[in-house]
Amino acid sequence: xxxxxxxxxxxxxxxxxxVVALVAAVTGDRHQAEDIAQEAFARALIRWPRIARxxxxxxxxxRVALRLTVDSSRRMRRALHLSARLAARQxxxxxxxxxxxxxxxxxxxxxxxxxxxxxxxxxxxYLADLPVDDIARDCGVSVGTVRNRLAxxxxxxxxELNERDEEVPHAR
Amino acid sequence: xxDDELREQLASWVRPVTSLPVPDIRVLRRRAxxxxxxxxxxxxxxxxxVAAAAVGLVSGLPxxxxxxxxxxxxxxxxxxxxxxxxxxxxxxFIKEFGHHHSPNFILDVYQQHARIGQPIILHRASTNDPAxxxxxxxxxxxxxxxxxxxxxxxFALHYGCVAGGFHGAASRAGDFPDCFxxxxxxxxHSTPTGACKVTTGCQAQFNxxxxxxxxTPDGRDSGLCVGVASTAVQEExxxxxxxxxxxxTVWAVDLYDQPVESFFRGYYPLINGSDINFSxxxxxxxxxxxxxxxxxxxxxxxxxxxGYSTGFPPIANYSSVDDxxxxxxxVGHRG
Numbered sequence: 001x002x003x004x005x006x007x008x009x010x011x012x013x014x015x016x017x018x019v020v021a022l023v024a025a026v027t028g029d030r031h032q033a034e035d036i037a038q039e040a041f042a043r044a045l046i047r048w049p050r051i052a053r054x055x056x057x058x059x060x061x062x063r064v065a066l067r068l069t070v071d072s073s074r075r076m077r078r079a080l081h082l083s084a085r086l087a088a089r090q091x092x093x094x095x096x097x098x099x100x101x102x103x104x105x106x107x108x109x110x111x112x113x114x115x116x117x118x119x120x121x122x123x124x125x126y127l128a129d130l131p132v133d134d135i136a137r138d139c140g141v142s143v144g145t146v147r148n149r150l151a152x153x154x155x156x157x158x159x160e161l162n163e164r165d166e167e168v169p170h171a172r
Numbered sequence: 173x174x175d176d177e178l179r180e181q182l183a184s185w186v187r188p189v190t191s192l193p194v195p196d197i198r199v200l201r202r203r204a205x206x207x208x209x210x211x212x213x214x215x216x217x218x219x220x221x222v223a224a225a226a227v228g229l230v231s232g233l234p235x236x237x238x239x240x241x242x243x244x245x246x247x248x249x250x251x252x253x254x255x256x257x258x259x260x261x262x263x264x265f266i267k268e269f270g271h272h273h274s275p276n277f278i279l280d281v282y283q284q285h286a287r288i289g290q291p292i293i294l295h296r297a298s299t300n301d302p303a304x305x306x307x308x309x310x311x312x313x314x315x316x317x318x319x320x321x322x323x324x325x326x327f328a329l330h331y332g333c334v335a336g337g338f339h340g341a342a343s344r345a346g347d348f349p350d351c352f353x354x355x356x357x358x359x360x361h362s363t364p365t366g367a368c369k370v371t372t373g374c375q376a377q378f379n380x381x382x383x384x385x386x387x388t389p390d391g392r393d394s395g396l397c398v399g400v401a402s403t404a405v406q407e408e409x410x411x412x413x414x415x416x417x418x419x420x421t422v423w424a425v426d427l428y429d430q431p432v433e434s435f436f437r438g439y440y441p442l443i444n445g446s447d448i449n450f451s452x453x454x455x456x457x458x459x460x461x462x463x464x465x466x467x468x469x470x471x472x473x474x475x476x477x478x479g480y481s482t483g484f485p486p487i488a489n490y491s492s493v494d495d496x497x498x499x500x501x502x503v504g505h506r507g
Contacts, residue, residue, distance in 0.1 A: 016194045021186040042203040140466035
């Protein structure tokens with residue numbers, strides 16, 4: 001029933017990594033990201049005759065994945081907090097390690113401290129390089145809200161990073 | 173942190189993830205299949221209930237005083253306002269948003285304004301929101317609307333079981349104006365597309381039920397119905413339009429195209445009466461990426477039906493219609 005759309009396989013191969021990376025950046029959990037991405041692609045597969053007609057089918061998958069992230073986040077809020085605290089402890093204990101991995105870890109910890117809506121906007125803007133209009137569509141909010149969230153996320157991220165490592169350059 | 177630096181750090185952080193192997197597509201197919209099967213009755217159960225349910229089909233349709241699912245209505249769960257009595261109807265979105273016992277989000281006139289062009293949205297079901305009061309009016313069949321000059325002959329031919337060139341035994345089942353039910357055209361008899369060449373008979377047709385959905389805030393007639401402003405096109409917004417004036421406010425219950433479990437639970441696609449696309453008709457649809465609490469509120473729209481037109485309901489189509497295109501109705505009895 002679903003398997004007649006060969007172009008889906010092509011689409012899936014081409015866009016899977018991007019979607020997983022995006023979700024991983026939002027959730028901070030690789031396995032959860034893979035699970036969410038697969039669920040989003042499975043839903044796309046069911047609806048492929050319709051989605052294939054879209055200009056950007058990947059945008060649909062991304063949008064679904066982001067919504068699944070929200071659902072998943074609600075269910076796993078406690079677990080996420082726990083893992084973030086754990087990661088923070090690991091980051092704090094590793095200050096003497098080389099700078100690059102430390103910076104990445106510190107960034108991930110700081111990211112996890114952001115509220116999910118801010119994290120989504122930040123990741124879509126900086127990682128997916130999406131314009132604000134597209135982010136607004138993906139998140140189902142107005143452009144103004146996206147700008148506000150982005151500014152708040154930047155501000156908070158900067159504060160978090162500064163608290164963790166004074167050597168991190170100050171934001172503009 | 174500078175923007176470029178943040179961008180670079182984010183990219184390097186997730187880089188290991190991007191190099192992960194892409195899971196085999198069969199994993200996805202299994203997952204998709206499980207998802208579909210999870211919401212679908214087993215084939216054996218389907219076959220078993222088809223005959224029994226077909227008998228109860230008529231009593232389960234909108235306009236017969238019972239909800240589309242054929243269940244008796246209990247006032248306790250009805251979310252229409254108290255003054256909206258008797259025939260108020262709540263339309264709501266299936267599965268993700270609600271079901272007959274718990275509609276959750278139902279049709280709503282944006283900002284309550286009773287004026288032509290006002291967008292129709294979904295809003296959380298409430299007992300004190302007049303913007304959610306609707307009444308199914310002009311309940312009948314597509315053939316009836318055709319007789320009244322409200323829908324086109326082409327529309328009636330596809331959804332109204334209008335005989336057209338039918339002859340012989342088939343004409344008895346397919347006669348205009350009231351041929352509700354299945355009409356099988358025997359071998360050799362003419363059909364709208366030529367002589368039937370199938371020895372077991374040709375495509376069966378329904379005279380689909382049809383109606384208008386009038387906005388009745390606090391039980392008062394507004395003369396405005398849910399419809400489209402012009403002949404239905406893809407993603408055209410659904411708005412309030414003048415009742416009884418054209419086919420654009422007529423909605424036909426598409427008995428052909430719905431997942432079978434929805435068929436028997438009372439969830440149907442609603443085809444707009446102005447539709448001229450008969451392979452993938454334009455049906456009432458909620459934007460797939462939208463959620464009723466989003467701002468700005470997503471507006472209902474008409475969208476191509478996603479089901480396959482296999483010609484016989486509903487088994488062959490049992491999994492092909494998006495949930496965003498399936499609607500249920502409960503009739504209010506408060507007051």
